[in-house]
Amino acid sequence: MKAAISVGPDAKSVEPLDRAVVFLGPPGAGKGTQAKELAGKCGVPHLSTGDMLRENIVKGTPLGEKAKPIMARGELVPDSLVLKMVAERIEEPDCWHGFVFDGFPRTVAQAQYLGVLLRQHGYKPPVVVHFAIDPGLLLRRITGRRMCKIAGEIYNIYERPPKVEGRCDNDGGELEQRPDDREEIVAPRLQAYEKQTAPLVAYYRRLGRLHAVDASKSVADVTQQVLEIVCKAR
């Protein structure tokens, strides 16, 4: 018999999701932090299109070459490039029992394509979690973020500092700041969100797929809200 997700403080692991979960919200709202947590608990992949694009940049692939200057300006990478990357990724066997999208979809065209992809692969409609947050918190979260160079663990020098400055608690990896987390790039990223991504809130609400969490709360509190939504949506 399959075990249900436990949403208590000791919640550990659980049966596969068997569906897609979409985390939607502005830069710095905490999507990546919570996506790692949920994906780990459910034993499914965390699919961050931002991480996938950054990996392509590090490897110097043609996709990475195209995405690099666009991301450096805080703009969205064209749908055509992102959609191909996502379509290929969800074909991989680790996605067969569901996945957690973080930062995808980000335009109405991406959302429409995702709907088609999920139907083609026989998945149920996605559970969409909107990270609603006081915009005044975002600058501090974004500029304070540091990420482990080895496994991508996310810290914040103000809110979630590592035990040893500049080093990951888990593997001792060096912590670095993302180039687009510099203060001067934050405004264009937030503008891109408002113009191109925020309309997805209404889009998914119309489809009856939208659930909101108060992302201004602590990490543990937001995790609890997310787990309750995902459990009820099963």
Ligand code: AP5
């Ligand atoms: P991407 O990497 O997706 O970045 P983003 O959406 O801008 O989101 P962030 O990673 O900035 O924030 P987050 O919500 O994940 O917050 P986090 O958990 O890290 O995209 C980067 C770029 O790639 C885009 O600008 C675009 O160019 C391109 N791109 C990516 N996907 C694309 C797509 N689909 N289409 C087109 N282009 C695409 O938390 C932030 C900080 O806050 C951390 O320091 C964390 O420790 C802290 N924190 C988290 N939760 C809490 C909490 N509850 N309380 C206090 N602190 C917290």
